[in-house]
Amino acid sequence: MMVRVALPAHLRVLAHVQGEVKVQVDGAVTQRTVLNAVEAAYPMLNGTIRDHTTQQRRAFMRFFACERDLSHESPDAPLPVEVAEGKEPLLVIGAIAGG
Numbered sequence: 001m002m003v004r005v006a007l008p009a010h011l012r013v014l015a016h017v018q019g020e021v022k023v024q025v026d027g028a029v030t031q032r033t034v035l036n037a038v039e040a041a042y043p044m045l046n047g048t049i050r051d052h053t054t055q056q057r058r059a060f061m062r063f064f065a066c067e068r069d070l071s072h073e074s075p076d077a078p079l080p081v082e083v084a085e086g087k088e089p090l091l092v093i094g095a096i097a098g099g
Contacts, residue, residue: 001024001025001026001029001085001086002022002023002024002025002086003022003023003024003025003029003034003037003079003084003086003090004020004022004086004088004089004090005020005021005022005023005038005089005090005092006020006089006090006091006092007021007038007045007092008093008094011045011049011092011094014045014048015042015044015045017042020089021038021041021042022086023040023041025037025084028076028078029078029079029084030076030077031073031074031076031079031090032055032075034083034090035050035075049061049092057071057075060094060096060097061093061094061095062092062093062094062095063090063091063092063093064091065079065080065083065088065090066082066088
């Protein structure tokens, strides 16, 4: 399946891409399989979205799809069908904090 992923601006610059990226995912379409495909296609992003060792989402990264916050769901939970079919992107958002 070709999955669309929308990256935040600073990661698009790092990956030398404009707009959404499309990655091939074989098997179940989950956060883990999509991010594995993104990191395989764009190795310069390794460690920017997930921790190198634990593979846990970085603290200031959030995942959204179909107007739902998926940030705290299991990385192995299936993503919405619209994402799996390429109709909607998985949004990777850099959260902002501060006062």
